Amino acid sequence: MTAAGAAGPAHVEESSLVEIDDLKVHFPIKSGLLFDRTVGHVYAVDGVSLRIKRGETYGLVGESGCGKSTLGRGLLRLVEPTSGGITFDGTDVRSLKGEQMRLFRRRIQMVFQDPMSSLDPRQSVESLLVEGLKAHGLHKDKAEVQKRLKSTLDSVGLPASALHKYPHEFSGGQRQRIGIARALVLGPELIVADEPVSALDVSIQAQVVNLLGDLQDSLGLTYLVIAHDLAVVRHISDTIGVMYLGSLVEEADGDQLYERPLHPYTRALLSAVPIPDPQVEDRRERILLAGDLPSPADPPSGCRFRTRCPWSRSRCTEERPELRVFDNSGQRVACHFAEEILSGELTMHEVRAELVRPDADRAPDVGAELIQTRTDLPAP
Amino acid sequence: MSTLADHKRRRIDELTARTSEAGGVSLIRDAGRRLLRNPTAIVGAAIILLFLVIAIFAPLVAPHDPVQRFPELTKDLTVDSIPGATAGHPLGSDPLGRDFASRMVYGARQTLFVGVLATLIGLLLGVLLGAIAGAVGGWVDVLIMRITDVMLALPSLLLAITLVALASRSTQWTVIIAVAVVNVPIFARLLRGSMLAQRESDHVLAARALGVKQRNIVLRHMLPNSLTAVIVQATLTFAVAILDAAALSFLGLGDPDINRAEWGLMLGVDGVRYFEVRPELAYFPACAIILVALGFTLLGESMREALDPKNRR
């Protein structure tokens, strides 16, 4: 891993592998009498721009439901973005069509959160790995394939005998290694890892984190790591982006972010992460946020964070802050008052928690299906 | 002492290297193993196996030709008395002087044939429709679902009755088709629902990310994983299919060829008609039907249990 330098913005552009420009992914909420009409949208990702440099690890953090996964999937076009641009190594990913896109997928791979559900329980490890090779016509030479599989397994620390086993026969950490091996076998340049360790036990988590690091070192991979655990993200990332309700609120080099969080949300987040050290814990000041994440189907006007922000002002209601470069450290922040808050000019005020309806946008529709399956015999 | 410790240490090393043991079990084999440990499943499977063997080897098992009329039986046969067991005819005569035991044996063949075929045809059509709906989506999906709505608008036996009533001619196939069609929407919806769920699942997403062709995703990921539910349902459907066929016979809408030895027919037609003259004509086929239906139900239920991811470990 390259240590993050305080490189200027111009330098960043040259070496960036991925550029995401004002990406939006909106999911339509459908409802209707006979035919479904779109009655609204879930603004899962709502205008995110970021760059990932070749060979670096970009970490994305944020609360559950803020759109991290959707951003990752949008980047791979596993969900079709609503608008915005994606450039991968000079290729305009969004303009790729059908077969082109399919072949292109080889260059970006994905690792999923749940190592069980992301592995087809019916396939042996071998067929899981070969599948990708087949899809890209790389399976012709049997011996070659076997060699490739073995070396891939080896690189994720699994024995070759694992090939003939099935996912459910492995422990969680091993499954995650299989997931990583599946991504690796095609020799991708970018790996999007969506919560790769959050389903794992603490002791296993370290193994996988290390593995990811090792692989990056040996293969020169670029990562987009999505996680809600700020500590993990901080540990593995060169650059960290903080998301809140569909948009990036702050982006900075990991140490920089910890040293000098600019956005109120980042500050709150940092202060909330427990640290396994009583001494630190006892000394820490907490910025407690009131309430919960608002529904992405009905985001607040202006600054998305204003409903929970102890520094919010009336301007925040009217104007949505841009993600702007804060200073020449490269740190970017989307807050009107970042400077004022940093300097202490602005003081906190109390925030009343607001009512948040979970999934109010997706109330189950009893009418969705006219009649469910008819079971003449009892369902389980 | 140290040798003991050495020994134990070796065991620990073995343990740590557990993944190196060769061979693995697939989910299905795993489920199969669990099934084998489940007495319910064993009983169900045993019943079905028994009847299957009888069905397959009917000519060997049956003492006689099931359609032949025997002079020694017709001799004493009248409408109001049917000869019982005699030498060579362990279960006696049926209302037409045919060997009842042989008819029971061949009945296994016919009944399983009807049940299995009806289920399979229903399964095939249902899976086809469901797979298309689930894989293609869009208006095709909407269309297929509306079609199944129409089919589901009638309760199953009623739909079967209607279909038979509406058929221009009735044969064994009318019954099979009617019973099969009833199941089409069930299978279709089951499969589609499961496929839609699969479509959103991580492993399908993973396959897409790998660049696997859509066709292969459908065929190798979505379909196989969705089929479990359908297969379990199919096992349960056998039982229902056999019962439905029997009900149709009882209503006089079944297979009109009474030469065919089929339990539903034997029960629904002769069994009921000659119940007072010779109740065995009803009891034997009824018990056979109950047993087979029970067998399939037991197997289906335990399969459902075995395949339930909740029980996997």
Add this chain to the structure above:
Amino acid sequence: MVRVILRRLIQLVVTLIALMTLVFFWLRRLPGGPVDALLGERATPQTRELLTRALGYDQPIWVQYGRFLKNVVTGDFGNSIRTGEPVMDVISRSFPATIELAIAAIIIAIGLGIPLGYLAARHRGRLLDNATIIVTLIGISIPIFFLGYLLKDWLTQDIHFFPPSGRITTGLNNTDVTGFFVLDGLLTRELDASADALWHLVLPAFTLATIPLAIIIRITRASVLDVLDEDYIRTADAKGLRNATIRKRHVLRNALLPVVTTIGLQTGALLAGAVLTEKVYNWGGLGTLITDSISGSRDYPVLQALILLAAVVYIVVNLLVDLSYAIIDPRVRVQ
């Protein structure tokens, strides 16, 4: 909520129109058909021709279809071929009989099924549980017409305990008000008629209830077991609540949710089962009407209307079940 109902009703109408059209065209291309059905074995070519013209079968099919649609929209399904009465009269006469039977059956199924299922779950793995499971399995596997026959044979012929068939003793002059004989007896204070009708109802209702009963027992059992495993039951236990409170307030309410759906789905089984039960017990309801209009006479106008009616009943009941579900389960309540 209103929108959901509306949506379902529209779907219902669409389904019905599709069904109607299908049935109409299918019927028209069948051999035999009304002309033959109307004229018995004594038909002569003249009468045949007279009738074909009288019925308008010599007109193009789409003209016939148009007329049919027009009639249906005005609620006129034509006359029964068998009896010559307006189809709606025939059906509305048979309807109460089936509903009476079905309600009695569902009362039996629910009234016995839920407690038995609950008890089985509470005694999981023990004798009572295993016995219930076996009995329900057999209940599901037995052809119900045969069960009906056996019950009838044992209880009306071997011992003359129940009346063998019909809805009321022949010659008992009950006053017909609603068509529900038990209810009519109460309304007109002819209590003997009411009791007599009820007595006639026992066996058929029990026969018809077999399958729903078995299924309700199984679902209730499974559902109670599921609920007992739920975290909130553990929470309730951790609260130190009394057993009775937990059972009533926490277990049953949740466990009954899937049972409600099952009951809805079982109405389908009831309609189908009624065909068999009514035949066995000579119960003059829709089921008998269906068999009568198929075998022998192919009474297509009646059949057509019956199919539609069955569809409507089935769909509406399911809609009602969904709605009741929404009422019991706050999670599907839509503001």
Add this chain to the structure above:
Amino acid sequence: MPLLDVRDLSVIFQRKGAKPFTAVDGVSFCVEPGQTIGLVGESGCGKSVTSLAIMGLLPRRGNKVTGEVRFADTDLLKLRPQELRDRRGRDIGMIFQDPLSSLNPVIPLGLQVAEVLERHQGRTRRAALREARGLLDAVGIPDPTRRLKEFPHQLSGGMRQRALIAVALACRPRLLIADEPTTALDVTIQAQILTLLKDLVDQSGTALVMITHDLGVVAGLCDTVNVLYAGKVVERAGRHDLFAEPRHPYTHGLLQSVPRLDVDRGGRLHQIRGSVSDNIPWPEGCAFAPRCDRVIDDCIGETVPLEPTLRGGALRCKNPVPQEVPV
């Protein structure tokens, strides 16, 4: 005298056709009023089973519980079910991990809080509801009057957890057991809940047993920490001691393997090899041995006892991590 004194608690699951499985193996710890103790360990190490055994909430059949659970002089394990019921919810409150599934989905929130009061304090429904309103308010649920009539699914995760806390606290129990109360929540919400718990303990003198797998949570909250591995307490220490100088290789390993927010990104994390399911197949010996870097023959040869340490804790290790600074 401790409020809760768990002595040598063991839980053995015995299923037909399966080998008996010892989920909790001789766990002992005690809690003083006003004290917070932590039970930490990875998934499957027996934390939940311990808490359920204390509460008498384990499934009625298929398990064997031995040992003693003394709660203010009575052994909870020896109480008749009815007597235990009288105590649960009144003397001991419990908060569970998943707030959604732990609340009954079809019963209004108000009643779920109020029914404890009805049961243990003989309140009428009306009075209980009024009190429930106050409780909801106290745990920081906005607009409690309205919430009384609402159902769990209408609340967000954090609010549900608060409601669950309100239920547990309704009768002002002397002991509160919290089984991973924040695991399902986001960090910002977790911080809210933890703060709430802390305040409650501080204000009311309630003893708290905090069960978690997150060492960070323990660090900020607990007075004493018990580290569990494979059903056994492997190390117990005051939190300062534990985090400053973990003695058991497992504790040590755990602490090393968690990335820390306040530490600059380093190279590799320390990692413990293998996984939790790698257990030695015989009862004696240290369960952690197969994964341990410091394993010696003694570890696998004989039973490793939990021995008191100088600093007032306890340790179950034959070859502990050496202390850097001798006490």
Add this chain to the structure above:
Amino acid sequence: AESDRDGGGKGKAATGGTFIFAGAGDPKNFDPIFNDDGESFRPIRQMYDTLITHKTGTAELEGGLAESWSNDPTGKIWTFKLRQGVKFHDGTALDAAAVCANFDRWYNMKGEAAQSQMIYYTDIFGGFAGSPDAVYDNCKAPDASTAVVTMKKYKGAFPGAFTLTAFSIASPTAMKKYGADTVTQNGDSFSYSAFANEHPTGTGAFTFGGWNKATGEITLNKNPDYWGDKAKVDKTIIKIIKDENTRKQELRAGTVQAIDFPAPADRKALAGEGYKVLDRPAFNILYLGINQKNPKLKDLRVRQAIAYALNRAQLVQTKGPGGSAVADEFLPNSVLGYAPDVQKYEYNVDRAKQLLAEAGATGLTLNFYYPTEVSRPYMPNPQEIFTVLANDLQAAGIKVNGVPRPWNGGFKDDVQQFGKQDLHILGWTGDYNDPGNFVGTFFGRAKTEFGDASMTEMFTAIGKADATVDPAAKKAAFEQVNRDLAAKWLPAVPIWHAPPALVTTKNVEGLVPSPLTAEKFNTVSLTK
């Protein structure tokens, strides 16, 4: 509810009480002319009378509303001497004018809807006013007690056809009052007048008491002013129970006192339990039709081979309802023209094979159509009969391809209209005592059913016999026809005469079975 049951039956052969008779199907309505089936005729027969009727329990003619009748030598003019003092239920007197009103009503019936429903009328009277085929000319009433009906041509059916229940005499006043002639077509079917449904008015021993369709009960009350033997019971209820098994069970339960069409299998058991099983003298025929459209079947030897191949004696023994007998001719022996000396085809497989070989028809495969979903008195279980017959044919080396068709869902169409079959089974219950009603109906003209329009010899012979007015000559002519049918023409093989039975409880007296299933209940009494 007041119970009408067992009000009577007390005392010995006492009058009064309610007689409950279980019928097998719903009637259509109670206007005689619009009906053609036995279940409708059963109640109609109790409420109406015909001009000529049958002696109780036989098919012999006897005076009904007409004390006597005569015809002129051309057989065209029929003179009826009416019974005096007979009144319809509504009080209208039965006189010649009333009789003529009935005849004129039938002839002048308007509208295709109504006409198409008058099956018997079209059959016997050929057509309606304006039709060239119409047989009826006019009816005169020279005096109140004499009705003279004039026909345009002679028909062999008369006078037997005057006994047809369809030609019962109804009250002209009531018919007018309740608009009897309005038959409206509705969708695929018809609705009938109030007369037909609610106010049937005849002269019969019972008056109409109501039809409860929900319970399937038709109530008939005793007519105290009946001209003949007054009903012994106060009330008769015809309870419709379609399932034969249920009919039997109700009988056992004592809720009905008599049932029609018991299942053949139940006869013995019921008799053993002390119920009275009343066999009706056979008046029907089941035959195996042979379609000569198939050139192989045009060969008489092949048809004879088929006849020889059938083991009819065994069929009668194993499947025949009680009292059934092998049929050698197409009419029962009680009917005029039955020849005792026709060629008989005893079961003889070798002869059959030999004949087939002679005809060069070995390896013959035939489509055998048989009906399903039906049970008729002459054919209680078509599927079984088919199976047995097919079995016999197979044994003689004729391959049989069984084709089942629902009775109304294709069988009659395929057999009678399209002639798709090679073989089929069908039968007939006689309407009145006349050979023409049997032989004439089957073979009197070219029919697709038998597929040969060229058997003119047969058609003329039957036509001639039917047109013979003199009874003796007619008898001789039909005897010859029957001989030729068996020996020369063999268009079909007669199988059996199978009389349907009635079963009553022990306490029912006076129910006399009629070969024509034309039982009248005025003779019934209940003992205790």
